[in-house]
Amino acid sequence: MHRIDCPWCGPRDEAEFAYRGDATVRRPAHDAGIDAFYDYVYTRANPRGWHTEWWHHAGGCRQFVKVVRHTMTHEIAGTGKAGDSLPVPAE
Amino acid sequence: MCAAEPRSPLSVVAVPAHPMIAELPSAIVDIAARRGRAGDLAAAIRAEFGLDLPPPGRFAASGDTTAVWIRPETWLVMAPRGAEGALARRLVETAAGAASVVDQSHGKTRVRLAGAAAPRVLAKGCRLDLHPAQFGPGQAAVTPMAQVGAVLLQRDATPAYELVVGSSYAVPFLEWLTDSAAEFAGTH
Numbered sequence: 001m002h003r004i005d006c007p008w009c010g011p012r013d014e015a016e017f018a019y020r021g022d023a024t025v026r027r028p029a030h031d032a033g034i035d036a037f038y039d040y041v042y043t044r045a046n047p048r049g050w051h052t053e054w055w056h057h058a059g060g061c062r063q064f065v066k067v068v069r070h071t072m073t074h075e076i077a078g079t080g081k082a083g084d085s086l087p088v089p090a091e
Numbered sequence: 092m093c094a095a096e097p098r099s100p101l102s103v104v105a106v107p108a109h110p111m112i113a114e115l116p117s118a119i120v121d122i123a124a125r126r127g128r129a130g131d132l133a134a135a136i137r138a139e140f141g142l143d144l145p146p147p148g149r150f151a152a153s154g155d156t157t158a159v160w161i162r163p164e165t166w167l168v169m170a171p172r173g174a175e176g177a178l179a180r181r182l183v184e185t186a187a188g189a190a191s192v193v194d195q196s197h198g199k200t201r202v203r204l205a206g207a208a209a210p211r212v213l214a215k216g217c218r219l220d221l222h223p224a225q226f227g228p229g230q231a232a233v234t235p236m237a238q239v240g241a242v243l244l245q246r247d248a249t250p251a252y253e254l255v256v257g258s259s260y261a262v263p264f265l266e267w268l269t270d271s272a273a274e275f276a277g278t279h
């Protein structure tokens with residue numbers, strides 16, 4: 001189990017959160033074409049290593065929390081608000 | 092126009108009485124600051140109610156009115172049940188456009204749990220550490236309690252807690268709370 005440090009609520013149990021995927025994808029321009037939108041919706045890198053992702057604090061303040069998590073060790077390097085830019089460790 | 096008086100969801104079933112537990116019939120109103128207006132809202136609430144809207148993880152009280160932080164720039168304001176809609180109207184007039192105001196009095200139910208054993212009653216359904224070193228008077232949290240979304244606050248060092256849950260969940264929540272407290276009925 002993770003303990004995720006919500007920027008508003010403090011450390012909370014993983015069960016209070018809903019995982020909402022890669023926090024680095026950006027919506028393409030509206031005229032970018034079907035392939036760009038396919039990638040935006042479906043294609044993910046699924047890395048073995050550090051991953052910047054969304055965890056929605058659904059059971060608490062209902063805010064989207066940005067989390068830098070290692071997908072193999074589950075170590076959490078940092079958390080922040082949606083607009084924060086979080087440093088990602090080298091490896 | 093005359094709106095129906097809210098009826099407690101707890102009035103229609105027989106949850107066994109427990110000396111540590113009591114419903115607090117309340118007016119409960121959600122106020123969310125409009126974009127860029129949190130400072131105006133705080134000043135207006137301070138002037139009208141004599142309380143400072145609290146930061147995350149806290150509540151503030153003045154007289155019989157309590158404001159609990161529940162989300163960024165959003166609070167639940169609670170007071171003993173008065174005339175239907177009166178607290179919401181007072182908050183609309185006070186906020187004067189600085190906040191969205193939603194009357195939750197029918198939708199939420201407020202319960203008090205007090206006694207030395209209260210942290211152990213809650214521990215069976217709560218993920219937060221309620222040890223006095225971690226959680227004390229003045230603190231509040233939004234957290235699932237026995238699988239039910241709840242607002243929790245600690246009123247004093249008795250310890251006395253208050254819990255606010257959706258009225259639809261109030262009956263099963265009270266059944267859980269009463270059951271959890273049963274073993275402490277003679278020791279509170």
Ligand SMILES: [Zn+2]
Nearest residue numbers: 006009057061
């Ligand atoms: Zn939170």
